[in-house]
Amino acid sequence: MNTNSRHAYLIMVHKDMYSFEKLLQLLDYELNDIYVHVDLKCKNFNYDLYKSLINKSKLIFIEDRYSVIWGGVSQIDAELSLLKTARQNENYSYYHLMSGSDLPLESPRKIHHFFKENDGKIYLDIHPLDNPKNEFERKIYRRISVRRIFTQYRSISGNKAKALVLLDRLYLMWQDKILRRDYIKQKGIKLAFGSQWFSLPNYVVDYILENKDKITDYFSKGCFVDELFIQTLLREGGYTSERSNQSKVYRF
Structure with a gap:
């Protein structure tokens, strides 16, 4: 159990947006730290405006930025940069990945209470994929089965x-x-997929960052891999065993 009650919100933005303003205001809470990756292609981003909206949280615009290409491995690079920066700063109870277009549906106090009651559980959309059975699954499989x-x-x-x-x-x-x-069969990869957004406890973030070389090996020559890399990594690490009736992974 992590005794630190602080949460890290990891936000990816690509331009100035009113929704991002509202998101920051809704997340502003004394137990929240907010980390923001601003797409490297974004010019004249109004940093001062967003900083002025925060009164209680720490707001950190991370320095390691990427030009994020839709479908490219740069999406993984940006996520890992957010995770690495946050983890280096503190041992957070939870790390939440969001886009600048997202808004929370509950207050920070209720969100913290929920995760305190469910401490250590992994909140991630995940679907194992070994033998694709339809065209949709085959397309996902081919994201990394060929280079x-x-x-x-x-x-x-x-x-x-x-x-x-x-x-x-x-x-x-x-x-x-x-x-x-078939690169998946060649490497013996236990593929899984799902939405890229997550709420992960600290021990899972440590596991992800410790396996950066594996992430590069598996996914650097794929496409739309932001919906594969964490799911696959956690499945291979035994966090999503299909045999367990007490899986720590909870689907949204």
Whole structure:
């Protein structure tokens, strides 16, 4: 049991938003610290405005920032940067990942009471995936079963980017149809997927950060891996055993 009652809120934002203003105001509480990753592409971000909204919490805009590309591994990089910065600062009871568009539905006091009553439990959307049974599951499986080389160009316009995306698709087809490669089976990965948002206790965050090399090995050449990496890591670590009737993982 973690005796520290403080919570860390980890927020990813890509532009100035009114919803982000409201989010900060709703999270402002003496037992909350707020960590914010501002997308590196965001220019003229109004830091002073957001700092002026906070009276009780600590508000930290993290220094290790990334240009987050939709579907790219940079989404993982940003999450890990938030987790690492928060964990280096303090041994928090819980770490909550949110976007700048999210809003809590309960007061900070009620949220803290809930997690105190359920201390140590993992709140994460997670679905094991070993043998895809439909097109939806097959698409998820292929996010890392074949290697990708130009994922970072998916959301960039221009002829060069389009050509590289096309080349990436041809490379995928060559691996999938000709070579019959399956990186998941090759590495013996116990794949799982779910929403990227979470509420995790400190011991789980430590486990994630201790396994950064495995995360890089498994997911650096995949796409939309932000919905895979924590789920897969926790499944492989034995936190989501299908045999256990007392799993510490609770689905939202």
